[in-house]
Amino acid sequence: MASDIGLFLGQLLTKPHQVVALAPSSRALSAEMAATLDPAGGPVIELGAGTGRITQAILDRGIPAEKVHSIEMNPIFCDKLRADFPGLNVYQMSAGDVGDLEVEGAQAVVSGLPLLSMPYELQNAILTGTFKQVGTAGTYIQFTYGPKPPVKTEIREAMGLTWTTSRKIWGNLPPARVYRFSCPGS
Template sequence: MPTGQTAFFHQFLRRPRQVAALAPSSPSLGEMMARQLPAQASRVAELGPGTGVFTRCMIDCGIAERDLVLFEINPLFAGDLAARFPQARLHRLPAQELARVEAAPFDAVLSGLPLLSMSADEQAAILGSAFSRLGPDGVFIQFTYGPKSPLRSRVTKGLGLSFTRTRRVWANLPPATVYVFRRPRVRAAAQ
């Protein structure tokens, strides 16, 4: 049976810092996240999928289930994801391990991680690992409930990232904004 709102809240009570939300994200936020995927995206990693709201939206947006790679450390959520998305590759590992266990490049990394409650070192480990496996046009997509970027400026500057953000999604509790982080494009050498 899919993990419901009550089970999610129970997991929040057990692991407040790790789950960091009282309820799963809404499908409206999921749609906004999925809409930020590059037009030709096929291979996508999802960090902290929880109950799979964003996973479902990405599949509905045309990403093949077999091209999804999920990183989820909560055992209850991971068990549920394995049952609901059997073709996706599931790692019951911290997102920081992405570069160690996945070699081929991704078109996007979409994150539901509670980055705001992480230290700069934790953020740098996750973003560094993700960008080392993103192609040159790859993007890191992250939502936040806060009024500004969820990444500490030391991390943004250290990795040389730029970002854009969407309008606020009010149909989510609490309302959230989606950030898209990119690396600057390296200019092709003059021929």
Template sequence: MTASTMDSCQFFRAWIRNPFRVASITPSGTALSDLIVREIGPETGRVIELGPGTGVFTRALLRRGVAEENIVLVEQGPEFAGLLRQRFPKAAIVCTDAAKIARFCAEPAGAAISGLPLLSMRPEKVFAILAGTFARLDGDAALYQFTYGARCPVPRIVLDRLDLKAVRIGGTLRNVPPAFVYRISRKR
């Protein structure tokens, strides 16, 4: 069995156990991975990844030249956290709810990417995740969030309360299901 097939099986099992925590039955594809990290590179410095799952986006960060030791993986699922420790031993791996990120990531980061299913979360939870993430991001840093929906997965009220803006930077039909990526950043 290939690593890709094993990842798909593990993702499907996690989805069966908790479909609201794992919003897809399969890991994201290469087209989406490349799209979500296309504005990130070695010059970005530290990168926080929320909900890395099996590490598809993590591998895309490495392909872009981000050093493994500059990646912080925040994964709530212990089944995925264990797998990430094996695959990315130099990355910092935090097994916790992303809403608690401000407690666990001390150093500032130059970017964050998110594979979290924000559309299935209450606005209060999305607020906590974004507030904690932006508390750990440098002034000009952005959070890159993907969604299967037709619009930004962060409610307007959350963006406004945190003084953030969201811009769709692209989409891909070569993902199952098709997906869009938003850059969320502080308003100037």
């Protein structure tokens, strides 16, 4: 774990607009991100996997690596994910293209992306592509450090998104909440 903090901070310094976090997600936040996944359900798509903290929590929840599809744009993080998680499906690509992934019957998209700092077009592509993958039964799971939902109001309203929020996870730097979005009309 110490080695992944060094790698994370190195990439934060070279690519601050992509990493946009002070540290990798804590064990407590990662566990909350994975808490509602069904081990017997469909595949899970992960966005912005970074050094793999949330990936590990998804596997700890009982989802086999072969059923996890992790998208990450940073090639150095992709190399680490492939080395650390045999069987994991790793895609070096933009999360904006999540709708193009060939995955049947995904139950959820779990996102460690810095969604709040992303422009409208990219957020819209991520949410539209997500609900193309998971349909009305699936969820988009996203943490945020701020007090408001991390998806822009225009997108929430246009897509008719509904959501639930977790308790505040104090054991994270900074403290965060997990939002679970559904799209009843997709």
